[in-house]
Each structure stands twice: as C-alpha cells, then as structure tokens.
Amino acid sequence: MxxxxxxxxxxxxxxxxxxxxxxxxxxxxxxxxxxxxxxxxxxxxxxxxxxxxxxxxxxxxxxxxxxxxxxxxxxxxxxxxxxxxxxxxxxxxxxxxxxxxxxxxxxxxxxxxxxxxxxxxxxxxxxxxxxxxxxxxxxxxxADRPPDVGGTIAVAWDGGREASRALRRSVPLLKKADRVVLLTVPHAMARPCDGARAVLYLDDQGVRASTDVVHTHGDASPAILDAVRKMDANILVAGAFGHPRLQRFIFGGTTQYLLESLVRPALFLSH
Missing domain, CATH: 3.40.50.620 (HUPs)
Structure with missing residues (x-):
C-alpha cells in the first residue's frame, strides 16, 4: 500500500x-x-x-x-x-x-x-x-493556503509520460479524496486518449475516478482551469516539463500560466 x-x-x-x-x-x-x-x-x-x-x-x-x-x-x-x-x-x-x-x-x-x-x-x-x-x-x-485533502482532486490527463508519473505518484493523495476526475482535452492531445486505462489503473489502486472531456479550440490551459473551477476542485495533479526541459506542458499550456492564473487550485506537479 x-x-x-x-x-x-x-x-x-x-x-x-x-x-x-x-x-x-x-x-x-x-x-x-x-x-x-x-x-x-x-x-x-x-x-x-x-x-x-x-x-x-x-x-x-x-x-x-x-x-x-x-x-x-x-x-x-x-x-x-x-x-x-x-x-x-x-x-x-x-x-x-x-x-x-x-x-x-x-x-x-x-x-x-x-x-x-x-x-x-x-x-x-x-x-x-x-x-x-x-x-x-x-x-x-x-498552494496559496492549506489544501483540503479530502475534497475533489482533478487530474490533467493526456496519457503521456509526465502525466502518467504524476498520476502514479499522487495515488496516496487521490486515495484521500472524496472525488477524483480525470480531465482530457481531445483537441490538444498528440495521441488518442480517453482516460479509460487510467481509470482502470486507479480502480486497481482502490481509487474510484471519473473522466470529464474538456472541449475547446483555443489554449487548453484556461479551459482546464475553468473545468477545475466549475467542479470546485481543491487540487490539480499535472505532469510538468516534458522533454526537452522547460518546454510547454499540459496540452499546450505552461507552468507560468498555471501559477499566475487567478484560478488557483493547489498544484501537484511531477516530471
């Protein structure tokens, strides 16, 4: 465990x-x-x-x-x-x-x-x-303030290496959540990914999760944060800095955008 x-x-x-x-x-x-x-x-x-x-x-x-x-x-x-x-x-x-x-x-x-x-x-x-x-x-x-670990946690999911590591490493945190939602942005994904495999993985870990498809034709980061706000998520789990180092991440968004946005869930980032 x-x-x-x-x-x-x-x-x-x-x-x-x-x-x-x-x-x-x-x-x-x-x-x-x-x-x-x-x-x-x-x-x-x-x-x-x-x-x-x-x-x-x-x-x-x-x-x-x-x-x-x-x-x-x-x-x-x-x-x-x-x-x-x-x-x-x-x-x-x-x-x-x-x-x-x-x-x-x-x-x-x-x-x-x-x-x-x-x-x-x-x-x-x-x-x-x-x-x-x-x-x-x-x-x-x-985080700007102590997080509510037992609330809703969103996971930015594209099936990539960094997102997968973030998901695995956050499992102990996800187990404490009341609700876990995987956010996918099909328009910004480099590969088809509906989140089903991740949901099965989490189920094997004892975490019940659902998926939410975010529809946007613009920058994915604002759309993800808008979805986080609407579901009142306390924490966003995301893969950070794909290869090469310091390149844009999370479906075309940037670390800077997540950190400076007025919508400020706590962030769990993993590379």
Whole structure:
C-alpha cells in the first residue's frame, strides 16, 4: 500500500516560511507523515568567492555578520516549528552552494512543498525548484493556503509520460479524496486518449475516478482551469516539463500560466 511518509519544506528562516509550513502540515497530517524542514543558508565562503571575483572586499566582520544572520534564521525556524504544533518534524541545515545539500535531502521525500514565487522562477529557491523537480524528479506541491485533502482532486490527463508519473505518484493523495476526475482535452492531445486505462489503473489502486472531456479550440490551459473551477476542485495533479526541459506542458499550456492564473487550485506537479 502506497503512503506518504515524508513531506519536505525548504525554508529561509523568515516569516514567509509559515505559509508553506502550514501547507505541509495539511498534507502530512492525513498520513501521519514527518515534515522535514530544510533550512538553506548562504555560505560565508561562497559569498567570499563571489565578492573576490567581483573585485569586492569581504572582511572577517562581514563573514561574522553572515554567520550571525544564519544563526538568527535557524532560531526563527525553531520558533516557526513550535508555532506549527505538529508532532513529527525533523530539521536540517544546508548551504545554498549549488543546492547539493538540498537536492540530497529531497531524495527520500515523497513531496516537496514550495512557495509559488519559487515555482514561478522568482526568488532565492527558483533554481532549486527546477533542479529538484527536473533532475531529482521529486514531486512539487504549490498552494496559496492549506489544501483540503479530502475534497475533489482533478487530474490533467493526456496519457503521456509526465502525466502518467504524476498520476502514479499522487495515488496516496487521490486515495484521500472524496472525488477524483480525470480531465482530457481531445483537441490538444498528440495521441488518442480517453482516460479509460487510467481509470482502470486507479480502480486497481482502490481509487474510484471519473473522466470529464474538456472541449475547446483555443489554449487548453484556461479551459482546464475553468473545468477545475466549475467542479470546485481543491487540487490539480499535472505532469510538468516534458522533454526537452522547460518546454510547454499540459496540452499546450505552461507552468507560468498555471501559477499566475487567478484560478488557483493547489498544484501537484511531477516530471
């Protein structure tokens, strides 16, 4: 039986970390999973090398200030975890150099929770998001608020490799849903696919699912999100970034469209 046992959240030690931590709690609680909190700090040596190459001087005082701010960030993480009031957590500190430490930490995580800005290519974690989703192939979860895991979940389905991986990896989540609907957009599909095989697969996993055909002759992404809104789905499961890297995905739509749309279901993305 597939279950989620580890939900990972990269944090910076700022007040904004409270939001992804609350999302992680909503995901972890139904599974009694551990929330792994990974605090990413800039290394003093990395900053020194950057400044030296740029012709800037970095004094011992500046390095000490960086280390002090790192300690303050770590302390703020502790305060946030206390406020989160969740019984199963772990805490780890990594440096931001090439994201090697964070990448390693995510390899045994079932899902990584990200802020929407990072998933949209902005901010400190933007590069880490792409590396971990694409290279480490760890599923990403992005939400503006804690999701209702027991509500309706929509799955963007075209029978492709990325959509299939997203479906398989989301099975534990789908098992918690009250309703699961596979959305297909025939006009935007590269191959015939009615979702019947996916429905049978989910039935074997103990998940009852239905299909909904989305009719549109324009961009498929707005039509999918409109269908998600009409069915009042809490979460959209989708395959992300087909080959080659960073190309358009989900029946011709883009990650950016999903992230910036005013219709904002929580997103479970898998590559």
């Amino acid at each position: 597939m279950v989620w046992t580890n939900i990972l959240v990269p944090v910076l030690g700022t007040a904004s970390d409270a939001q992804p931590l609350s999302v992680a709690k909503a995901l972890a609680a139904p599974f009694d999973a551990t929330i792994s909190v990974v605090f990413a700090s800039p290394s003093a040596s990395g900053l020194f090398n950057w400044a030296y190459e740029g012709g800037f001087g970095v004094t011992d005082v500046a390095v000490a200030a960086i280390q002090e701010e790192t300690e303050r960030g770590r302390a703020r993480c502790g305060e946030l975890l206390t406020a989160l009031d969740y019984p199963k957590t772990s805490f780890e500190t990594v440096t931001a150099d090439d994201w090697l430490g964070l990448r390693s930490a995510t390899r045994l995580a079932d899902v990584v929770v990200w802020e929407r800005s990072a998933a949209g290519g902005h901010g400190f974690f933007a590069s880490a998001f792409q590396q971990i989703l694409l290279d480490e192939r760890r599923p990403a979860f992005i």
